[in-house]
Amino acid sequence: MRPYQVATAAAIVLIAAVAMFDSRAAFNPSASTAPGDVGSRWYPFWAASIMGVASLIVAYRALTTPQAIEGVFEGSRSLFAVLKIAVPMLVYALLIGGIGFRTTDFTYRILPPFGFYLATALYMGLFAWWIGRYKIWWVAAITVAFPIVIFAVFEIGFRVSLPKSFLYTSGLLPF
Amino acid sequence: MEVFGQLAGGFAVALHPINMAMLFVAVVLGLVIGVLPGLGGTSGVAILLPITVFIAHGSLPGSDATTAIIFLAGIYWGALFGGVITSILFNIPGEPWAVVLLFDGFPLAKRLGKPGLALASSFVSSFLGALVSTILFTFFALPIALKALEFGPAELFAVFALSFATLIGLGAEAPMKSLAMLALGLLLAAIGFDTITGEQRLNFGQISLLSGISFVPVTIGLFGIGEILASAEEQGIGFVENISARLGLRDVLEAVRELRKRLRLVLSNAIIGFFFGVLPGHGATAASFLGYGLARQYSKNKENFGKGEISGIMGPQAAADSAGVASLVPMITLGIPGSPTSAVIMAGLFIWGLQPGPVLFIQHPDFVWGLIASIYLGHLLTFVLCLLAVPLLAMIMRVPYAIITPFIVVISIIGSYSLNNSMLDVFITVVFGVIGYWLRKMKYPLAPLVVALVLGDSTERELRKALIAGHGSPLYFFNSGLSTVLLVLAIVLVLIPLVRSIRARRRGVSPTAGAGSAAAHP
Numbered sequence: 001m002r003p004y005q006v007a008t009a010a011a012i013v014l015i016a017a018v019a020m021f022d023s024r025a026a027f028n029p030s031a032s033t034a035p036g037d038v039g040s041r042w043y044p045f046w047a048a049s050i051m052g053v054a055s056l057i058v059a060y061r062a063l064t065t066p067q068a069i070e071g072v073f074e075g076s077r078s079l080f081a082v083l084k085i086a087v088p089m090l091v092y093a094l095l096i097g098g099i100g101f102r103t104t105d106f107t108y109r110i111l112p113p114f115g116f117y118l119a120t121a122l123y124m125g126l127f128a129w130w131i132g133r134y135k136i137w138w139v140a141a142i143t144v145a146f147p148i149v150i151f152a153v154f155e156i157g158f159r160v161s162l163p164k165s166f167l168y169t170s171g172l173l174p175f
Numbered sequence: 176m177e178v179f180g181q182l183a184g185g186f187a188v189a190l191h192p193i194n195m196a197m198l199f200v201a202v203v204l205g206l207v208i209g210v211l212p213g214l215g216g217t218s219g220v221a222i223l224l225p226i227t228v229f230i231a232h233g234s235l236p237g238s239d240a241t242t243a244i245i246f247l248a249g250i251y252w253g254a255l256f257g258g259v260i261t262s263i264l265f266n267i268p269g270e271p272w273a274v275v276l277l278f279d280g281f282p283l284a285k286r287l288g289k290p291g292l293a294l295a296s297s298f299v300s301s302f303l304g305a306l307v308s309t310i311l312f313t314f315f316a317l318p319i320a321l322k323a324l325e326f327g328p329a330e331l332f333a334v335f336a337l338s339f340a341t342l343i344g345l346g347a348e349a350p351m352k353s354l355a356m357l358a359l360g361l362l363l364a365a366i367g368f369d370t371i372t373g374e375q376r377l378n379f380g381q382i383s384l385l386s387g388i389s390f391v392p393v394t395i396g397l398f399g400i401g402e403i404l405a406s407a408e409e410q411g412i413g414f415v416e417n418i419s420a421r422l423g424l425r426d427v428l429e430a431v432r433e434l435r436k437r438l439r440l441v442l443s444n445a446i447i448g449f450f451f452g453v454l455p456g457h458g459a460t461a462a463s464f465l466g467y468g469l470a471r472q473y474s475k476n477k478e479n480f481g482k483g484e485i486s487g488i489m490g491p492q493a494a495a496d497s498a499g500v501a502s503l504v505p506m507i508t509l510g511i512p513g514s515p516t517s518a519v520i521m522a523g524l525f526i527w528g529l530q531p532g533p534v535l536f537i538q539h540p541d542f543v544w545g546l547i548a549s550i551y552l553g554h555l556l557t558f559v560l561c562l563l564a565v566p567l568l569a570m571i572m573r574v575p576y577a578i579i580t581p582f583i584v585v586i587s588i589i590g591s592y593s594l595n596n597s598m599l600d601v602f603i604t605v606v607f608g609v610i611g612y613w614l615r616k617m618k619y620p621l622a623p624l625v626v627a628l629v630l631g632d633s634t635e636r637e638l639r640k641a642l643i644a645g646h647g648s649p650l651y652f653f654n655s656g657l658s659t660v661l662l663v664l665a666i667v668l669v670l671i672p673l674v675r676s677i678r679a680r681r682r683g684v685s686p687t688a689g690a691g692s693a694a695a696h697p
Contacts (some may be wrong), residue, residue, distance in 0.1 A: 006618060013356055015359075016358075023546075034648065036645065037371065038639060040369035040371070041374075041376060043361075043499070043638070043639070044361075044377055045244045048362055050354065051358035051362060054352075054358065061349070078408045082407055082408050085403060085404055085584075086609060088604060089400070091609070092601060093514055096598065096601065116588075120585050121585075124578075124581050126581075127578070128577055128578065131576065132577025134577070134578075142578065146582070146585070150589070154593070157227055158178045158234070159229070160593040161596065163598065166494075
């Protein structure tokens with residue numbers, strides 16, 4: 001437990017340090033501020049420094065007081081249980097928007113946006129097939145049914161427009 | 176009494192067909208959210224928040240902001256009741272405030288073979304607790320709001336400081352961790368434009384961060400995705416015990432008889448729960464543990480606790496529901512959320528274009544009193560639905576893990592995207608989901624983070640307004656008696672953990688074994 005506690009506290013200290021550096025103007029507020037005002041950087045600077053000091057104390061406590069010996073995860077199985085949810089979720093979020101970067105005159109696409117509906121179909125289908133180990137027609141039914149129901153409720157019912165796929169922009173699919 | 180006239184007006188609003196219909200939908204959704212492990216009341220309310228934007232803007236015939244708040248609050252009432260069902264029947268808490276029901280609720284259902292009595296006891300005490308709390312709400316709200324109307328920036332800042340101090344001083348986790356989370360919330364809230372000078376800060380040149388980090392995606396991540404990851408690790412889901420979930424009239428009558436024997440306990444726990452719930456950051460969960468501790472403390476047969484004692488169900492339930500209702504009091508009257516869930520509801524108010532706080536009572540009395548009346552109606556509705564629909568709700572537990580888990584992720588992502596139509600918000604949700612999971616594991620409290628995030632901007636504004644008014648002198652805060660008292664109280668509250676740890680060290684006990692761990696394992 002100890003190295004994890006110290007590393008977590010250290011990460012928070014790092015965030016605090018970055019925020020304090022960004023807010024270093026706290027000590028010379030710009031001329032535009034009202035008389036008596038402390039300026040825009042003062043408050044984030046002190047919030048960050050309080051956060052940093054508090055985390056340093058947390059780290060010190062973790063180093064000096066007795067800690068549970070066992071690690072953070074109870075064996076590799078529970079770590080895998082978390083990763084099994086976390087990794088597909090990250091991939092799902094990336095699939096929806098696609099991966100790419102933009103320069104001033106051109107957008108480079110590494111992965112085209114799959115949009116919300118196609119990504120959801122793949123994501124729900126993956127779980128039914130991989131975790132649920134369902135028969136293939138059940139997987140197919142889940143893959144098709146969930147996006148359609150969500151489309152009906154949100155796109156038609158609440159008129160919420162969810163991200164569309166690259167096939168929608170080229171006119172091949174209605175979503 | 177002016178209150179009765181206002182309340183009658185409120186009932187007229189709440190009984191409007193669209194409001195009743197949405198209350199019904201909300202309560203059913205809340206019960207389902209409560210039953211589902213891995214989807215909590217806070218994230219449930221946050222995920223459905225974008226939908227309320229449509230409700231508030233009149234997409235449904237006759238709906239307005241009052242309908243929207245009745246809807247959001249109704250989800251909370253449903254979740255408060257629903258979370259206990261799985262605790263009692265399956266030994267799996269559906270909500271954090273239902274954890275305490277594992278101690279006596281599950282043994283009564285399983286070992287003593289009385290699931291119906293266990294459920295009915297929980298429902299009647301929840302209902303009575305909520306009723307007491309709502310009555311107190313009705314009579315306390317207006318006087319608090321009228322007093323708060325006189326507040327200047329110094330007093331407002333003092334109130335914010337006091338609520339932050341209660342999060343640190345009375346929190347269950349290590350105070351330094353609470354302080355770090357509180358500061359992190361204030362820092363995240365500061366990202367983007369400064370409201371007073373208009374300068375940009377902490378955005379590191381990113382245009383997308385200029386308007387700041389939105390509250391709703393962060394909350395959906397911390398609570399929704401974070402809980403999914405945590406419950407994946409516990410692997411508790413998928414295993415469902417086979418307990419009959421029938422609830423007969425006999426069970427209800429027996430529960431009422433048992434309630435009459437414990438009326439003093441339930442009423443006093445409800446009143447304590449109310450005042451506990453008004454404190455910021457201490458919603459139903461903390462109150463449920465407190466209520467359990469009190470029930471055991473003052474019981475004549477302590478040895479029965481943990482084996483299926485009815486007081487061990489009624490005590491915490493009365494306190495938890497009462498605190499849940501009470502957490503809306505400071506939100507509505509002062510603009511300070513009493514719990515993470517009420518922080519989300521408060522974010523909703525901002526989005527609908529309302530300013531939470533005392534001015535609501537003057538400008539939108541229909542809104543406030545409609546909400547208060549709907550609390551009475553919502554609890555009555557929840558209570559009746561619980562008695563009728565327990566078997567149906569228990570069936571939700573049979574929905575397989577491989578469907579329910581990705582589905583919760585999908586609706587979380589819809590919720591975070593659709594508020595601003597922003598993919599950035601989706602990534603914020605995913606990233607904060609992982610962060611929230613990790614912070615939970617490292618025993619950092621999330622309530623201070625969420626409350627500070629929603630209050631950060633107003634705290635800074637009032638602080639700087641007060642400093643401007645005082646020409647830069649911090650002594651301005653001590654010009655008014657009220658702000659002096661509140662600030663001194665805040666300092667005392669922050670010092671409590673320090674004093675406690677010094678005393679513990681003198682006795683040779685580890686300072687980390689503070690009040691929190693004692694409350695968590697009564």
